[in-house]
Amino acid sequence: MAAPLVLRDVHLPAAPSWWPLAPGWWALIAAIAIVSMAAYLWRRRRTRRRREIEQLFDQTLAQAATPAAEVAAISELLRRAARRRDRDADRLQGQQWLEFLDRGSKRQDFAAGSGRLLLDGGYRRQVDAAQAAALREIARRRFLQWMGVR
Template sequence: MPGNGPELRDIHVPQVSMWWPLAPGWWVLLASLVAFVAVLVVFLRRRAAWRRHVDASLSDLREAVARYVTDGDKPAFAAAASDLVRRVARSRDASSVTKSGQPWHDALAAMAPKHDVGTLVALDTAKYRRDVDLDVAATAHDVEAWVRAAMRRRTAVHGRRGRRDHVAA
């Protein structure tokens, strides 16, 4: 009679690396991490490009301040600052190009609601006067703050593709 049952051999576990092949959950986690890093890189590059765009827009203002320091021409500074405000306003709202007076004030206030735009509206008339009573440093600060706020503020999104309601300058 045979022994007490079939003869069994010891179980041998195959040699499998601890790191390879990965379980499906780890592959999903790794793919999610790669996708997150890619989205983060795209976001940071777009943000840096936008900041360069805003700084390039403000370079005209810095040049106007530097010119004022050398020649003291307030109407020329007012004209350069007014042109910058008009260009930024046009990029945010194409219909603002033709406005003046109270509609212009309202348009500027709508683009940057938390900023006082009285000085910016006064630039339109100051650039045509010879004797302008204008604090250049304060006006430059106001223009820069408004430009940064107006360019930061997002306008209404239209349509399914998310087009913004602005015109490229």
């Protein structure tokens, strides 16, 4: 006669260990690493570009010998930046140019404020240094905004 079969209880397999990770976790870690690196590089590039644009504005104005030359340099920089908004913007003259500079702003810094110096300040023999400094502040803000760094 055959030996009786010994029945044993069902044994569950051991719980899987957390290491090594399953392939899906490795893919998730790699995706997070790639996204993090891309975000870091994008931010670094943006910061470097902003610094370069700020230096361009500041160095161009530092090379101006007189306040009148500074006003002329500001006008040139703003016209270059305006081409990013509208390709024909650099051809605007007088009040139209000042209104274009104020477009999209709540304040009328150019058409009714110290920005009016752009109309003839580059052609004057003498320009008040305080007026040029006030123009420099609003022009720098507009320049950086149009160049896409603010």
